Each structure stands twice: as structure tokens, then as C-alpha cells.
Amino acid sequence: MVKENKDTPQVQIYKIGPKKGRMKTVKQRGVELSVPDLDYTQAHHIIHFILQEHDVWGLAGINVNCKSNIILLPTKIGALLFETTRSIHDGKHDEKVTLELKKKMNDLIEKGAMKNFTQQQYKKKLEEIIDNERNLLKSGERILNKNTRESVFEPENKARILEDYARKERKKELKREKKIKDEERRKKIANDGYEYKLRNKIASHRSSRLSSLANKNKPKSRAKANNKNAERKEKQEKKSKIKFSPVKINKNIPGKTPKSVK
Numbered sequence: 001m002v003k004e005n006k007d008t009p010q011v012q013i014y015k016i017g018p019k020k021g022r023m024k025t026v027k028q029r030g031v032e033l034s035v036p037d038l039d040y041t042q043a044h045h046i047i048h049f050i051l052q053e054h055d056v057w058g059l060a061g062i063n064v065n066c067k068s069n070i071i072l073l074p075t076k077i078g079a080l081l082f083e084t085t086r087s088i089h090d091g092k093h094d095e096k097v098t099l100e101l102k103k104k105m106n107d108l109i110e111k112g113a114m115k116n117f118t119q120q121q122y123k124k125k126l127e128e129i130i131d132n133e134r135n136l137l138k139s140g141e142r143i144l145n146k147n148t149r150e151s152v153f154e155p156e157n158k159a160r161i162l163e164d165y166a167r168k169e170r171k172k173e174l175k176r177e178k179k180i181k182d183e184e185r186r187k188k189i190a191n192d193g194y195e196y197k198l199r200n201k202i203a204s205h206r207s208s209r210l211s212s213l214a215n216k217n218k219p220k221s222r223a224k225a226n227n228k229n230a231e232r233k234e235k236q237e238k239k240s241k242i243k244f245s246p247v248k249i250n251k252n253i254p255g256k257t258p259k260s261v262k
Helices: 055-060 076-081 095-115 119-139 155-217 222-240
Strands: 002-004 011-013 023-028 031-036 041-045 070-074
Touching: 055 095, 055 119, 070 076, 070 119, 076 155, 095 119
Parallel strands: none
Antiparallel strands: 002 011, 023 031, 041 070
């Protein structure tokens, strides 16, 4: 669990490890690992990744990327910022540590073969090796590289590391500012583009309406007007020539009195 210390601008990393809080995905040697999102820390394989093909993993039914084999360790800057005794994870690892763990894994296979270990027994013994190494890393007893805690806290080295820290923080701040400005510029371009399209659409609509009105109000040619008048006059003349014949009544129908025809 990661907790902010109210008295000092530092962060505490408890012995149980940073289990809560925001997580991030990091890629190590092509493998994605989920670790706490904490600056100036790095995910570390307790048993080195170089031993991923060791036979004991298959016998135990787990692999080098299992959660129990991952621990979060501080960098040089993190060692100064965090209240932790954990080993520093900056720089090339000492091969001696890997050889020591490899020997323990070889011994486990020999012992398991003699005692006919089940997969569960192999797993339990392998996790014991991992737990013992984790304790050394948490206490800072395990020195992974030349960057020991003692060397980091030497005044000259400390000043240089903190100067590097200030430079990195400033670089991150500039990157954040650039990201904000880029986002604002993208939004402005998008808005300007939308407004431009809208203005064009309105102008086009207005132009088409004006054109339609102009055509509607446009005076008709004299020839067309004369033709229309001639057609109208012809229709009226045809209507006036129609004659209606009177209705013929059969007077011989018995019981019926003929009505006068108007």
C-alpha cells in the first residue's frame, strides 16, 4: 500500500508492498506486467527473467512472470524520495545473484526427484526461495548493482541525483504543458472547421433561396403571356358554346303526374 506522509513530501512503501492504488501496465522483455503507478520505481523479477526456461517452473506449474515473483523497487531518485529500505533497481544487475538463485533451483529439482514431489510441493518450495529473496530485497540487504543505498546517500551523489530529479520533473512539466496546448489547438481547429462548414452551409442555403425567389418574381416573357391569355380565352369560348337539351318526360307512365320542366 502506498501512503502519503503528511509531515514530509515523501511516500511510504510498506513491507507488504504497494497493493492498492492506481495500477499501470509496463512491458519488460516483451511481457506486460501490472504494477502500481508510482514514479521512480521499477518492477523487478525476484528470480531473474534470464532463468525463465529453468525446468523448475514447469514442475511447479507457474512461470517467471507470476505475481509472487514481481516486486516494486525504487530507482536512485526513488530511494531518496521514499521512506523505504528496499534495494535500488538502477543499473546492470550483478550476475552473482542470478547464479545463487539458479543453484537453489537446481537443488530443489534434485531434492524433488529424490522425494517424488508433487506439483504443489514444488510450487511451495519454489515460493519459499522467492519469499526469502523478497525479504532480502525489502530490507536492502540484497545489493543488485553498484548503486547501494550508502552510495546514493553520500552528499555529492545525493546532490547530483536530486539535480537530475529536478531536471526530469521540469521535463515532465513541459511535456504536460505541451500536451494541454496541443489539445486546446486541436479543439480550436475542430471548432473553426465546424464553424466554417456551418457558415458555408448557411450561405449556400441563403443563395439557393434568393435564386428561387428571383425566378419566382421574374417577369414572364410577352410571348408566353399572350399564349396563356389565348388558351384561357379559348377555354371560355368552348364553355359558352355548350347547349343543354331539355329533359324528356314519359307522360304515359300510369299513376305518375308529370312535373313541369324548367
